[in-house]
Amino acid sequence: MSVWQAIIVGIIQGLTEFLPISSSGHILIAERLLGVQSDLSFTLMLHVATLLAVCIVMRKELILLIRTPRRWGHVIVASLFSLGVIFALNPILDIALDGAMLPFAFLLTAALLLASGFRKPVKADISYFDAAIIGAMQGLAVIPGLSRSGSTISTSLLLGNEREKSVSFSFLLSIPIIIGSALLDIITTGLGSTPLLPLIFGFIAALISGYFAIKIMFKLTSAAYDGFAIYLIALSILMFINDYALHLF
Numbered sequence: 001m002s003v004w005q006a007i008i009v010g011i012i013q014g015l016t017e018f019l020p021i022s023s024s025g026h027i028l029i030a031e032r033l034l035g036v037q038s039d040l041s042f043t044l045m046l047h048v049a050t051l052l053a054v055c056i057v058m059r060k061e062l063i064l065l066i067r068t069p070r071r072w073g074h075v076i077v078a079s080l081f082s083l084g085v086i087f088a089l090n091p092i093l094d095i096a097l098d099g100a101m102l103p104f105a106f107l108l109t110a111a112l113l114l115a116s117g118f119r120k121p122v123k124a125d126i127s128y129f130d131a132a133i134i135g136a137m138q139g140l141a142v143i144p145g146l147s148r149s150g151s152t153i154s155t156s157l158l159l160g161n162e163r164e165k166s167v168s169f170s171f172l173l174s175i176p177i178i179i180g181s182a183l184l185d186i187i188t189t190g191l192g193s194t195p196l197l198p199l200i201f202g203f204i205a206a207l208i209s210g211y212f213a214i215k216i217m218f219k220l221t222s223a224a225y226d227g228f229a230i231y232l233i234a235l236s237i238l239m240f241i242n243d244y245a246l247h248l249f
Contacts, residue, residue, distance in 0.1 A: 001036045006198035009038065010205030013046045014053065017206075018171070018213035020113055020150025020228050025106060028099045028144055029239075032249040042194040045203045047182045053210035054171050054178075061168060062175075074169070077128055078135030079176045085139025096143045103239040105145025110232040112154035117222035122160040126169055130159045138173055148174065149217070150228070167217050 001009075012030050016023040031037055038046075055062060065071050095101070126134075137155045141148035149170050156166035242248050 001038070001042065001194055001198045003197050003201050005034050005036050006042070006194075006202035007205045008034065009036070009042075010046060010049070010202035011209045013202075014050060014206040014209030014211075015213045016147075017050045017174075017210055018053075018149050018217055020109065020147045020153060020217075020225065021232060022106065022109060022141075022145050022147040022150070024097075024142075025099075025102050025145035025147075028102065029249070032099075039194055042199060042202060044182050045194075045199050046206045047178050049203045049206035050210045051175060051178045053207050053214060054174055056211060057214045058168070058171055061172060065172070074126060074128060074131040075172055075176065078131040078138065078169075078173050079180075081132045081135030082139040082173075082177060083180075085136050086142050089139070089142060093142065099144055101143055102145040103236045103243065105143050106232045106236040106239065109145065109147045109150045110229040110236070112151055112158075113225045113229040113232070116154035116157035117225055119158050119160060121157075121162040123162075126156065126159075126161050126165060130156065130161060131169075133159060134169065135173070138177060148177070153217075154225075163222075164218065171214060171217075 009027065009030055012026050013023055016026040027038070065075070089096070096105075123130075134152050134155050137151040138148055140146055141151045152170040152173060153163075153166045156169060157163060161169075
């Protein structure tokens with residue numbers, strides 16, 4: 001992988017990790033178009049970059065979480081449900097990770113984004129039941145094309161929670177799942193051999209783009225979510241045409 005390819009993939013990773021359009025789905029498409037494949041060392045660096053971006057933007061919430069152990073419960077419950085769903089999906093993960101389900105998963109993300117715009121907030125705070133459902137949706141988002149941020153935020157909104165609290169909880173949940181997936185990859189696969197310069201530039205690109213993507217998400221309205229949904233529907237149609245007719249990438 002060259003430096004410029006690493007920068008492109010890093011930017012895509014940082015933006016799509018937090019914008020509700022699926023980082024794994026867009027990385028698969030980018031790698032097809034660029035003719036590259038990320039090894040674990042590069043993927044790990046991108047994960048570290050996005051993790052750092054979350055920690056920088058969410059530093060006040062993280063400090064409050066550390067100082068108030070009773071607040072850990074919602075994150076722990078959601079993370080446990082995420083793990084349960086991921087293990088349940090294990091038999092189909094090989095097919096899903098190859099991108100065979102991309103068009104369908106993009107459509108599901110779009111449907112969630114559109115549906116969430118019709119729900120008004122009716123709750124003061126996220127409950128343990130909400131955390132369990134949101135965590136389960138985060139587990140489903142292991143399927144490329146189903147956005148982790150899009151599915152968790154939309155699910156929280158559909159459960160009647162406020163938009164800002166939904167976004168904040170979604171990003172807090174990303175911390176254990178990013179750490180866990182990175183550790184699992186290291187244990188099961190080992191590190192790759194991407195050269196140092198692409199690693200560095202990919203990391204910087206993912207960190208900067210991820211930071212701004214998180215900032216943007218806190219400012220978005222339901223109308224913006226509709227825009228992302230329309231984009232995903234168009235992308236899904238393109239993927240259907242490519243996968244079943246043109247076979248261009």
